[in-house]
Amino acid sequence: MEVELGGTRLVLAQGDITRQEVDAIVNAANRELTPGGGVSGAIHRAGGPEVTEAAAAIRRERGPLATGEAVITPGGNLPAKWVIHTVGPVWHGGKKDEPELLSKAYRSCLELAVSRGIKTIAFPSISTGAYGYPVEEAAPVALQTIRDFLKEHPGALSEVRMVLFSPADLTAYLRAWEGLTESG
Numbered sequence: 001m002e003v004e005l006g007g008t009r010l011v012l013a014q015g016d017i018t019r020q021e022v023d024a025i026v027n028a029a030n031r032e033l034t035p036g037g038g039v040s041g042a043i044h045r046a047g048g049p050e051v052t053e054a055a056a057a058i059r060r061e062r063g064p065l066a067t068g069e070a071v072i073t074p075g076g077n078l079p080a081k082w083v084i085h086t087v088g089p090v091w092h093g094g095k096k097d098e099p100e101l102l103s104k105a106y107r108s109c110l111e112l113a114v115s116r117g118i119k120t121i122a123f124p125s126i127s128t129g130a131y132g133y134p135v136e137e138a139a140p141v142a143l144q145t146i147r148d149f150l151k152e153h154p155g156a157l158s159e160v161r162m163v164l165f166s167p168a169d170l171t172a173y174l175r176a177w178e179g180l181t182e183s184g
């Protein structure tokens with residue numbers, strides 16, 4: 001799916017984030033910025049030591065990231081020039097500010113991207129793997145945050161891509177988008 005939102009293309013697609021030809025891809029990182037598993041392991045593997053060493057240097061300098069914060073490293077061997085690392089919330093049932101923290105993670109990445117002159121950015125589905133956030137609940141939070149940001153920053157980005165790893169995740173995001181557009 002592809003829509004135009006005030007000068008920015010929003011794309012929802014199935015795929016592998018490490019293959020995206022965009023200025024920046026987002027990593028669903030852990031607080032220590034270590035490679036770990038899931039999408040983060042894949043990004044560190046594909047990006048190589050330049051990504052892992054830059055992430056480790058940031059960790060040494062500023063300590064562990066708080067949930068919702070974002071930092072940037074070069075993309076190393078990735079097609080993307082940059083990796084924006086953010087930490088999504090761990091799902092604890094929904095009563096521990098998970099939606100606010102998830103929204104903050106997306107927003108931190110978008111703000112960092114715009115501040116660096118990045119024009120095209122691709123996100124994975126933050127928190128819905130090892131961190132246990134149900135994808136049906138995460139999708140509307142992600143999409144509403146992106147939509148609100150684009151309304152507030154018209155034309156600042158040329159493309160925002162959500163890259164969903166599985167067909168089921170893509171379906172959840174497409175449904176969430178329908179729900180958002182129906183409710184205005």
Ligand code: ADP
Pocket residue numbers: 015016017018028029037038039040042088124125126127128129130131132133163164165166169
């Ligand atoms: P978190 O710890 O934030 O939950 P995970 O990496 O465990 O992060 O999972 C986040 C999402 O990323 C999951 O939906 C998972 O299927 C997806 N994912 C894993 N590998 C890739 C990849 N190469 N490209 C895009 N998404 C991926």
